[in-house]
Amino acid sequence: MSERMWHLTAADTAPAPVLRALLNHLADTDTWETAPGSSITDKTVTEATRPLTDAGWKHTVDGRWIRWETPQKDAGVQFDAFAAQNPGHYLPTWTLWAGQNPNRPTWAIHASTYTPAALLSHLTGELAEGIGTRQPTKRVPQSAPALPPQTPHPPPAPRRR
Template sequence: MSHQPDPRHDIDGDVYVSPRYLASTTGIGDPALAPLLDLGWDLQHDEDGNVYVSAPDRRVRLGYLPEGEDDGLWRINAYRDPFGPPTWGVCFNDRTPTEFVSAFTTALATAYEQGPDAYLARPAAGTDEHDPFLAVVPLLKQRWEIDRPRWGVFAVHSPDGLAGMEFTTGDLDPEAELTTRDARWQLWAGKSADRPVWYATASTDTPVALLTAVTQCVSDPAPLPRWRQDTLSYIKGMAQLTPILPPEPSAPTPLDVQRAAATRRPAAFPAPSVPRWSTTSRPALRGPRR
């Protein structure tokens, strides 16, 4: 089954970027906000253009921060106590493909409807649903390779080496996990984890189902549409760009067929007023000799 997007659809872009993890952001936050706003979550914004979205019970909060203090464009935190410290936190930087953020917020909206036991579920090794390494499975199915980049870090990387996901073992500083890249999970794309095109982080207690939604989207082999002029500066020399074909013409309607047939029909000429001679005409009678 082909994963190639259908060019007949209205696509926002003029090239497909493959692999998709090199596509970078679309620069539009609305698709990732939509799953939460559709549930009636509260939306606020400040005078700088930053957007803040909160669940009705204030236990989940999202910040879309184009004018934030760093490159953490998306920050999502969840709380067992609305007035306490975050139970878990996730960050996507300003170049992360928007589709990956949308995958996370869609899964978060589903979990929120299921209740706190879903969106506050802590990972637990050896369990069927909450084993943290289940988040890596979609990547392994696409032949990502297991790696040990440094002591205390388990990782997998894409076959081309241009994307990876890292899991740090041992004890971590809870505050640092929420404010820096020193988090339990880090997902990245680029030439290395030290100099990524984009990155995303997730703290220790981030539910496995939410992480898995992102890795499933990242590992999908289908390319992503982008505008060429917005893409080359980020991935020049790394990704494959395929021009998006123009939309195919729609199937002709019966009226179209009838009109086309009418234009091909020969014009009718009026019958001649003088009869034409033919080989079946009777010969003229001889007259009397003079």
Template sequence: MTSRTDPHQEIDGDVYVWPRHLASTTGTGDPALAPLLALGWDLRYDDDANVFVSAPDRRVRLGYLPEGEDDGLWRINAYKDSFGPPAWGVCFNDRVPTEFVTAFTTVLATAYEQGPDAYLARPVSGTDGHDPFLAVVPLLKQGWEIDRPRWGVFAVQAPDGHAGMEFTTGDLDPEAELTTREARWQLWAGTSIDRPVWYATASTDTPVALLTAVTECVADPAPLPRWREATSSYIKGMAQLTPVRPPGPPAPTPLDVQRSVFSRRPAALPPASVPRWSTTSRPALPGPRR
């Protein structure tokens, strides 16, 4: 179990948490907002310090709502008509690992640049690239097992039993999908879906590429850095915490090696301190005997 973090990059934390779905939030939304703000999206605040980010054409909107009405910290909606109802909606609650939200917004930024055909692409079963069950594949590749928790629900569960993803079949209420946990997709971590440590939901028409961005990040076997003091006892009881080791010395460069070789060479011999013999020199006289 090793981290894929650059060993010489500053690590924001003193422990690694594994499996990463038990890491919880970092407590800051900046990394997840950055991919959208890099495109020049509009950023606004309200009096309660909630943050609202909108695409230039208002077809995609994000709310970061620490002072919202419920625990839905992140709400992202996309629209076919900027004045109509959302075509799809995604919610991440206040304890979702920030890296998972960042994975979503990063791919969302790319899809928006590609145009409506990308960020409004509806999932269609049996089609290349748009089959909704493609979003589950990254989890299955990491040993998640297929589960049947109840009628009308397809689910997969993490090997440790502390995370799962559910897909609800049949007709759903479009409004409830956007405002409650009764959505087409639900991803969660904890001891059960009824009392999760964190959860994320996605409505029926959420593009498969966006869902897959999240599941790929969740399935990544590398642990996530966190501060031990900020890790709840609930998480500590389920996750493995490994101290973050300070970075080792950098690998020597060819110039360093060359300098090291020269430093080990003996110094040049000093000039002789005794006179050299010549044809005019006489041997020294013997000293007096004792």
């Protein structure tokens, strides 16, 4: 049995449009372009995050992480350079998230080192377009329709023996 080339995990709270985009991309394209053992280059990171930069997201470097976040800081992508250079570890190299912050997300998708850059670019594009950050609309419970007024039932007639 061979080792898997790459893996991706999604929280059960990941929005349906993001998961649909993921599944559609997997079905429509060849996702095997990244050879196992090949290192992640600047070009790979640039390709994977181009939709974020095109959308005006800024990136910051914090130790081993490079983070791209929305101006509201309610969604982002985190790249772990340590995990990228040590693919034998089971740390996610990429984390796409929405919520409070990357450590307390409402939902997250984690991707391994050799996840194809084209797939990551597709997912970051969905995130940059706001599809993964939209809050579900809360349904305001409507009050039940009023029942028609009922006429009081007359009391039963007393029985005589």
